Amino acid sequence: MHRTSGILLHPTSLPSPFGIGDLGPSARHFVDFLAEAGQGLWQMLPLGPTGYQDSPYQCTSAFAGNSLLISPEDLVQAGWVAATALEARPEFPAAQVDFGAVAVWKHALLQTAWDGFNAGASAADRQAFAEFCAAEAGWLEDFVRYCALKIHHEHLPWTDWEPALAQREPETLAQWSAAHGEALDLQRFAQFVFFQQWQALRTYAHQHGVHLVGDIPIFVAHDSSEVWTHPDWFTLDAAGHPTVIAGVPPDYFSATGQRWGNPLYRWDVLAADGYQFWINRLQRMLQLVDLVRIDHFRGFAAYWEIPATEETAINGRWVEGPGLALFQALQTALGADLPLIAEDLGVITPDVEMLRDTLQLPGMAVLQFGFEGIEGDFGRSSFLPHHHRPQQAVYTGTHDNNSLQGWWAERDPATQQQICRYLNSTGKEIHWDGIRVALSSVAALALFPLQDVLGLGAESCMNRPGVAGGNWQWRYCEAQLDTAATAAQLRELTRLYGRLPFTAT
Numbered sequence: 001m002h003r004t005s006g007i008l009l010h011p012t013s014l015p016s017p018f019g020i021g022d023l024g025p026s027a028r029h030f031v032d033f034l035a036e037a038g039q040g041l042w043q044m045l046p047l048g049p050t051g052y053q054d055s056p057y058q059c060t061s062a063f064a065g066n067s068l069l070i071s072p073e074d075l076v077q078a079g080w081v082a083a084t085a086l087e088a089r090p091e092f093p094a095a096q097v098d099f100g101a102v103a104v105w106k107h108a109l110l111q112t113a114w115d116g117f118n119a120g121a122s123a124a125d126r127q128a129f130a131e132f133c134a135a136e137a138g139w140l141e142d143f144v145r146y147c148a149l150k151i152h153h154e155h156l157p158w159t160d161w162e163p164a165l166a167q168r169e170p171e172t173l174a175q176w177s178a179a180h181g182e183a184l185d186l187q188r189f190a191q192f193v194f195f196q197q198w199q200a201l202r203t204y205a206h207q208h209g210v211h212l213v214g215d216i217p218i219f220v221a222h223d224s225s226e227v228w229t230h231p232d233w234f235t236l237d238a239a240g241h242p243t244v245i246a247g248v249p250p251d252y253f254s255a256t257g258q259r260w261g262n263p264l265y266r267w268d269v270l271a272a273d274g275y276q277f278w279i280n281r282l283q284r285m286l287q288l289v290d291l292v293r294i295d296h297f298r299g300f301a302a303y304w305e306i307p308a309t310e311e312t313a314i315n316g317r318w319v320e321g322p323g324l325a326l327f328q329a330l331q332t333a334l335g336a337d338l339p340l341i342a343e344d345l346g347v348i349t350p351d352v353e354m355l356r357d358t359l360q361l362p363g364m365a366v367l368q369f370g371f372e373g374i375e376g377d378f379g380r381s382s383f384l385p386h387h388h389r390p391q392q393a394v395y396t397g398t399h400d401n402n403s404l405q406g407w408w409a410e411r412d413p414a415t416q417q418q419i420c421r422y423l424n425s426t427g428k429e430i431h432w433d434g435i436r437v438a439l440s441s442v443a444a445l446a447l448f449p450l451q452d453v454l455g456l457g458a459e460s461c462m463n464r465p466g467v468a469g470g471n472w473q474w475r476y477c478e479a480q481l482d483t484a485a486t487a488a489q490l491r492e493l494t495r496l497y498g499r500l501p502f503t504a505t
Contacts, residue, residue, distance in 0.1 A: 005439055005446040005499040006041025006213065007034060008399065011069050012097055012476060015478040019092030019102040022198040024071025026478070028499060033481055035208040038491035040501035041446055042205065043213035043293070044075075047198075051221050053462075054099045054472050057295065058221040058262070060146070060282050063139040065194035066101070071275075074197055078125075080116035081109065091231055096473040114189045130316070132192045137224075138280070138366070144187035146225040148180055157223040159240045166231070166240065198288060207269050209501040214289035216281065218303075219246045219262035220294040224263070226277075227263060233270060233277065244305045247313035248296075249348055252369070253400065253467035257313025259306060267322045275322070275329040282330055282338075290339065297363075299344035300326060323351075326403065329357055341393050341445070345369075351403045352491040360444065365394045367434055368407050370418050385421075385441045393445035395451045396434040399462040403451040404431040406458030431455045435490070439497040446499065452491060454480055 014030060021027070027472025034042055035502055047060030049066045072089075075081040090105060092098060117125070118180065133140060146158070153161050164172035179182060205212055220226050222242055225412060227234055235243050242263040250257045270277055285292050295485055296303075299321055306316040344354045344363040356363055370383030381387065388394055408430040416427055425433040431452045433467075437444040451460040454476065463471045 001039075001353075002146065003182050003496055003499050004040035004501060005442050005448075006039045006043055006210075007027075008038055008043045008395070008447050009450040010399070010472075011047075012244050012472065013450070013462070013475045015094070015224045015476060015481075016071075017092070018072050018086075018089060020097045020099075021475060022070055022071040022410050023201050024074045025056075026200050027071075029483070031205050031208050032203075033212050034205075034210050036484075037487040038500045040211060040499070041213050041291070041447065042210055044215060044289075044491060045293075046215045047288070050472075051100070051223050052229065052261070053469065054097075056472065057217045057260075057435070058213075059217070060150075060221060060223060061139070061143045061225045062220050063136075063284050064143045064191055064225070065198060067110060067194055069189040069197075070104055070106065070110065070190070070193050071197055072106075072109055074194070074200075075109070078113075079120060080113040082116075085109065085112055094477055095475055096505060097475060099473075110188060110190050110193075112195070114186050117188075117189060127129060127487055128196070129189070129192050131194065132349055133188055135495040136191070139284075140188065140191060140454075142229045142286065143191070143225045144184045146228055147178070147187045151183065152180070158228040159279060160371060164169065166228075179327040179361040183311045195288075198275075212291040213291045213293060214285050215293045215295060216285055216464075218294065218299045219260065219264070222261065230277075232345070235266060236263060241455065242308045246299070246303065247306050247316065248304050249316060249347055252372070254313075256466075257304075258465055259310070259313045259314070259394050262304065264305060264319075267326075271325065272496050275326050279330060279333045283334060284341070286334070291341065292339060293341040293343055296346075297356065297435075298348060301349070301355050319339050323355060324358060327355075328410070346400075360391065360392050362391045362443075364398075365392055365441075365443065366398060366401065367394065367438060368401055368404070371422075382405050388441045388443045390442050390444055392441075392443040393447060394438045394441045394443040395446075396438050397447040398433075399449070400465050401449075401450065402458055403456050403460050404434045404454075405455055406461065424497060429455070432489070434495055439493050439499060450476060450481075455487065 009030065011021045011023060011027060014026040016026050018024055025040050046056040047065055048056065048061050049064055050056055050058065051060045052058040072081065072086050076083050076086065090101060092101065149161060153222060160279050165176060196362050202212055204209050231240055244263040245260065245280065246264055247259045263365065281314055282292065301321050301323060302318045303321050304313065304316045305319045306313050306429060319495045340361050341360040342363050344352060344356055365388055370381040422434045423437060426439055435448050435452060437454055438448060460474050
C-alpha cells in the first residue's frame, strides 16, 4: 500500500446553488483543492439513491446512482437543458440539504433534460445511452421498474403496493410496464446521466493524482429494488416484512444499541450460486472507485440479529456470518488482492481480527476513540498512534463522529490536559494536532473529514448515531475552502510525513 492521505467528504456536502452538492463544477473544484493540498484520496459515503431518512446507508439500490447528485450545470453543458431553466430554481439553504425540496426540483429538471435529449441529442449520445441500457440491464431494469412504481405509489414502500405488483406477478408487472414506458425511460436516462457524469469526475480526479475511495454498506434497505426483486435472499415473512433485522448491541454511541432495521441475508441462499450478488456488487463498485471501504466488516464474521418486534437493539444475539467463504468467492472472481478497507469498529472479537488478517486487509483506527477513558494510561487503546500498524487506515474521525473541535469542546478539563500531554499540544488548534498525528502514524492510509481540516465545530456533524432526524444534511460553503493557507498547511504536513502522491512534488 502506498503511503498516502486524503479527505472524507460526501458529494452531497459540496457547495452549489441547487440545494445539494453534485458531480459538477464544485466537485472538480474540490479535486483541485485536494491536489493543491497534496492529498491522494477522496473518500465518500455510499453513492446509491437514498431512502429512509435520507441515509446513504439505506439505499434503495445496491447498484444505482443517486440522481440527486446529477449536476444541473453539466446538463446545460451537454445541451439538454437551457441555462434559463436553472435560473428558476427555488431558494435553497446554502449550509444544509433540504432533501425533499431538492428531490422535487431535480426530478422536474431531469424530465426537462430527458425531453431535451429526445429532441436534440447527437447520434453518439443516443448510441451511448443504448449501450448503457444494454450493458447494465442486469440490475437496471429491475431498478427502473421499482423506482417508477414507487413514484406511482406516492413513495410508499413496496410492501404497501397493490399485492400483484408487490409480489411481482409477471402478467400484472408486464402490463404496468407497458402502460408506463415513459416513466421507465426517464429512470433509465437518470442513471445514464449519473454514471456518465461520475466517470467524467473520476477521470478528472485521476488526471490530478487523486484516487476515489467508495463505501459499501454490508446490508441493503428493506425498501429497495433488491429486496423487492429477490425476497428469497432475505429473512422475510409471507407479506415481505422482515422477521429479524440488523443492528449492533449497546456501544460507544448508544446505551440501547443501534436498531438499523435492514433485513438480514439468508446467507445459505446467497452461497448456493457462489455469492453472485456480492460479486456483481463489488465488481460494479470497482468500476466507479479505486478503493472500497466495507462498512460493518465485523458482520461477515458474526452479525447482531434483532427480532423485528423489538423496539431497541438490546435483545439481540450474535449469529455466524459467511466468513472466509464469501471473500474467497470474491477473490476467485475479481482477483486475489481485493482493494478493500475493513471497517472493523465496534465490538471486535478474535474471529473478526482473524478474518481481516487472513485476507490481509487494512482495518481502521479512529483517533477520537483512543482518548476515551484514558485516565492517564495511554498504553491500552489500539486506536492510539503508538499501536498503529502499517497495514491500516487511521482516521481523525468518521461520518459517525463529532468533528475534532466539537469532540474537544465536550471533553472535561482533566481529559483535555491528558490529551494535550500525549499530543504535545496546547489544544488551541486541536484539529491540526489530530491531523498531524494521523499523518505521522505508521499506518499506510491517513484520512480526515473535511470538517476537521476546516476546524469546524459540532454543528458540522454529518450523522449522529441513535438520533433519528436531522442527519446527512451538512454542507460547507465555497468561501470556507477558498483559502490558500489551508491547502498550504495541509500540503506541508503531508510532505513532512512522506504522504505526497507520487505525482506531487
